[in-house]
Amino acid sequence: MSLHLLWELYSYLLLPITGFLVFSSLALFSIFRGEKKPTHIYFTCMCLLGALIDLDIALVAFLDDEELALRLDRLAYLFFVFVIPVYIGFIHAVLGITKRRWIETVAYLFSAILLPFTQTRYFISGLRGFSFGKIAEAGPLYYLFAGVGAIAALYGIATLVMGIQRAGNNREKNRIGYVLIGFGLSGFLVLLNTIPIIGYDIYPMGNFNFIPGIILAFAVLKYDLLDTGILLRKGSAYLFLTGILTGVYALAIYLSNILFMGYGEGHPIAISLVFAVLVVALFNPARIRAQALVDRVFFRGKYDYQETLRRISGAMASFLRVEEIVNFLLESVPSALQTSGMGVAVYREESGSLEVYSAGQGRPGQRDSSTVQDGRSIAAFCEEYRGTLERFSVGTMDIPANQKEPIRSLFDATHAAIVVPMVFQGRLMGAMALGDKRSGELFVHEDIELLETIASQGAIAIENARNYERLEEMNLNLEQKVRERTQALTTALEEKERTQRQLIQSESLASIGQLVAGTAHELNNPLASSSSLIQTCAETVEGWSGVNDAAREELVEDLRFSIRELDRAAGIVRSLLGLSRQTQTYVERVNVNTLIDDALRVLRNRYKNSAITIERDLADDLPAIEGNFANLGQVAVNIINNAIQAQQDGKGTITLITRHEEEANMVRVECRDTGRGMSPEEAGDAFKPFFTTKSPGEGTGLGLYIAHEIIQKHGGSITIQSEQGRGTTVSVALPCRRREEG
Secondary structure, three states: HHHHHHHHHHHHHHHHHHHHHHHHHHHHHHHOOOOOHHHHHHHHHHHHHHHHHHHHHHHHHHHHHHHHHHHHHHHHHHHOOOOOHHHHHHHHHHHOOOOHHHHHHHHHHHHHHHHHHHHHHOEEEHHHHHHHOOEEOOOOHHHHHHHHHHHHHHHHHHHHHHHHHOOOOOHHHHHHHHHHHHHHHHHHHOOOOOHHOOOOOOHHHHHHHHHHHHHHHHHHHHOOOOOOOOOHHHHHHHHHHHHHHHHHHHHHHHHHHHHHOOOOOHHHHHHHHHHHHHHHHHHHHHHHHHHHHHHHOOHHHHHHHHHHHHHHHHOOOOOOHHHHHHHHHHHHHHHHHHOOEEEEEEOOOOOOOEEEEOOOOOOEEEEEEOOEHHHHHHHHHHHHHHEEEEEEHOOHHHHHHHHHHHHHHHHHHHHOOOOOEEEEEEEEEEEEEEOOOOOOOOOOHHHHHHHHHHHHOOOOOOHHHHHHHHHHHHHHHHHHHHHHHHHHHHHHHHHHHHHHHHHHHHHHHHHHHHHHHHHHHHHHHHHHHHHHHHHHHHHHHHHOOOOOOOHHHHHHHHHHHHHHHHHHHHHHHHHHHHHOOOOOOEEEOHHHHHHHHHHHHOOOHHHHEEEEEEEEEEEEOOOOOOEHHHHHHHHHHHHHHHHHHHHHEEEEEEEEEEEEEEOOOOOEEEEEOOOOOHHHHHHHOOOOOOOOOOOOOOOOOOHHHHHHHHHHHOOOEEEEEEEOEEEEEEEEEEEEOOOOOO
16 A cells, blocks of 8 residues: 555544544533533433544544444444434423424434344445545435434524524523534534445545534533533643644554554664654644633633723722712623623612612613512522522522522513622622623633622622721711710700809899898888878878968879879889799789880889880780789889880880780780890890899899799790890780699
8 A cells, every 4th residue: 555545544534533532522521510401411422422423434444354344333323323313302402392302202213213224234235445435335224314314404403593593692592503503513514424425435524523513612611501510711621622632643643653664664663763752842832832722712802801800909999988889890890891781789788688780771870770679588698609690590500499589580680691799708798790791702711700809809899888888977976976965065054054043043032032021021111101191191181271272282192192102112012022932823814005004104204304205016906914913013114114224315215015926825025225235245144133234323133133033923934135235125925824833
């Protein structure tokens, strides 16, 4: 055999051997990493059948013993004859089709019927040699098998295409798409092997099924399409490609030994050493290039991982408000990963709810109208699980229903494809929920790693922000408490001063009581004697005859006035005595307008010869009040008398006003003057006993004090508003009906 033909023969083995390595690796990954679910079982069977047919093609081409090669080829079809029902079952499992099981049943029956014929010439009649090597020769039943296989392949491809159209998210579309490329194209290429098997000298296209196999391996590794937990790690990809490379090199060494064995008869060791050195020299550069290919194809992202992480982490460390952190995440993360939308759920431990913020619509940071209420179940699960959740995997996870439903509600509320919990020291701070990528690609390990790191940084930032907010709240509470304590202290000091003033007033009242008690009888006696004497004189003068009648009447009138003034003086003494003893009752009905008229009549001599104007603004419908007429008359006299004395140079205006306040059922009396007025300090001391602004000898300082005490006993109030140089207003409010005293 020539060197050229020998090389063509054994180079033909490279393609099926490569396919065998690819499908064997996928089967091993599925066996050791996949779950015992129909999808994984069918996937493993499909990979094993693909590896089996590639190995069969290589052995048939390699073995010189045609009888052995034919026997091995027929043995391979003992298993490969079931590729049709396994293929259909895999398509149904991937798409979740359960209503077409009858198709699988028919396919299994068809394969079972063909099974005994696979070891006869009716299925594989023999081997046939072509320019590219040996291949099995089809029997009559093989044509039937190939025809049904073509129908199954077309059915599978059409079903997968319709599944892509019905898919609701990127993950499902990618998953079905890669299955279509992987197994659909691979099955179609294997089906094309029928052409040389039936006798045409055409290179068997099934030898290229390692290409869709590598695409399928890429999808399984990078996107974990079949949920085998192989989500791409560089080590896994390096191991996978390096294993294939090693197999190719081993085959190359073997073929090289065969090709050059004729040249090395004299120096076999030298030839072997040369090829060993050559393989070693080529293997490491090829391995490095394979790893570079892995990095470029699998890990080339649309963003700089380190730069994105540095920028986001640095920014979050400067935020002091939870709202700022949420808004930053909503703006930066979707921009970095190019997602269709994003939501951030903030967990409120005190209420057990998740407040959802969304960047998908409206202004950034706008709160979603639906808040996830059952946040405690989600928090309990996330604090234990801590990993990234994918929408499709929630339904397959072995978790209680009371946790599964709230988690699904979180996905629904955020329209998310994945949810990344934000956990700090075992406590859930919140969660980042991201929609599908705009590019249609799926989230890979690099994305998940970046998001989990950002989530960890975000959880720390939220905890720091909450601590800052709690510190601010404590400061505000402390300031409030300081203000409250200061107010309480001020109130206590004011109460102390008020108590001191009351004590002084009580002591002053006690002094007045002692003064009145000691002098009342002494004053009453001369007042009574004088009043009696003047009464006698008046009666005597009235009996005179022969005197000028006009002069006599004038003298009698003066004597009568003196008697009234002495009676009033006696009444004042009795009032002082009553104030000191506090024993009087206040039950008679008093007309305040009458009080004012009487007071003005008594004080007429004080102002009738001056330039003082008295203005009256007295209400006509003024109701009567309950009180003591004499005491209230004394109040009116004292207040008006003070107003007269306050007028400068004996001229000015005094305005007297009475009004009925219906809502409070009180009578208000105001005395306004245009006199010299008082300073704020003087106005504050006006009701103190013995306090006066008059010159020595002009006042005792008891007038307003006595008025204040009388008004207090009547259940009313008296106030002073005064301004130096502009006058004074004294306001008295008296209830129409007095409350019963206990």
